Amino acid sequence: MGRLFAVALLLFVAACSGGENAVPGGGGKIDALLAKAPVYTGQVTPGSAVDRIKKRGKLLIGGSQDAPLLSQLDPISGELTGFDAYLGKLLAHYLVGKPSTELLSATSETREPLLANGTVDVIIQTYTITPARKERVAFAGPYYQSGQSIAVRKGTSGITKPADLAGKTVIVGANTPGVKAVKDAAPTANIVEFGSDPECLTALKQGRGEAYVQDQAILVADASKDSELRLVGEPFTEDPYGIGIKHGDAEFQKFVDDWLREIGKSGLWQDVWKQTIGTVVTGDAPSPPAIAS
């Protein structure tokens, strides 16, 4: 019960805090990254997205506050930390010369409208590039190659590959790519969704399902803190994450693509990876995924 209360309290604190993160106060990791970050000095077309963002002096990002390692609000420092969050700050730095970002909490049902009506400039939120979505939004990137993995309670037998999930109850994070991944790998699996990763973990341990399917990086982080959890095999999907941009804005898409290529080449991308996902995934930083021209 104590742990449950702590989780509830954290959720409450995270929900109450605003999304403004104008000054990188005390965030040591991000400061080191910003020291190496490039700033755009080229031509700016008047009236373009880049022009708009420069004039505003702030990048409006649609994202999450509750994704560990990717975009999570640190309840103590008030800083947004994680791979997606740092990339957002670096992109803001590239655009306006300082890491001025404002995060709007987006969800899978609000992302496309937020971009279409111009509420946010970009979506950086484990946004998997799919053909259906490409008809509604433009994607820069991919900037990260992820995959869904399976975790089980220690001592569980009979689940060694995705097909073994058939007929079993599988816990999945609500609105994550895992929902489709499980449906594709084992159509007869019974999917149960919970709102957040801690809830999914609690549900798995309380026996609400036999397996938990989630992004591998998050599962690795969970397993590093919890000896009851076992990961099964390697990721069984390939989810390329892209930066969502207003549909049809090819100029801004190319701008972000160029920036991604630049930080990939300079090694900054790898540094971001090491500071975030690399703190739980062992081994060297992977090379950034190739960006489709």
Next chain:
Amino acid sequence: MSLVLEGFLNTVALTLLSFCAALLVGLVVAVLRIVPVPLLRGVGAVYVEVWRNIPLLAWLVLFVFGLPEVGVKMPLFWTAFTAIALYEAAFVAEALRSGVNSVAAGQGEAARALGLSFRQSLWHVILPQAGRRVVQPLANIAIALTMATALAGVVGVVDMTRAAQRINLELAQPLLVFTGVGLCYLVMAAGIGFGARVLERRLA
């Protein structure tokens, strides 16, 4: 398509079952709050204040994740049903109580003067009169409950809203999908409103 149907049926079942249970529990609590026994009145008041003043989402999370910690494990649907029914019962109880209070005091006094017991005067004199006055407040609660069932989607129940979110995850057409879901809720709520009007006319 089966997902849509599953979500719709779950929402309908959750709404109907938990409203029926809320009516039963709410009736008991309302009676507790009006009997002339201070202890029982206190129990009724505590029930209403505790259940009504904690958000339903908090109750759902506590029930789904807290109950297994103390050894009570029910299927997710029935856990959500229990939490919603007990929560809405507090509102039902207050609606019923205000209905009873709206019956002129002289009615109860006259019943007692005629020699009816407290229970008899409640069942034969007060409640029938209170009943028709609480139809609309109860319909309001039923509609609020219909909408509240969407919260069950957060704790693993595949309700209509959750089904819509799953579909949207693939289609990336939120306006279309959620307008459709909104219309489904509208039809359900309008049905409740219509039922309430018929019931009101019959009781009048």
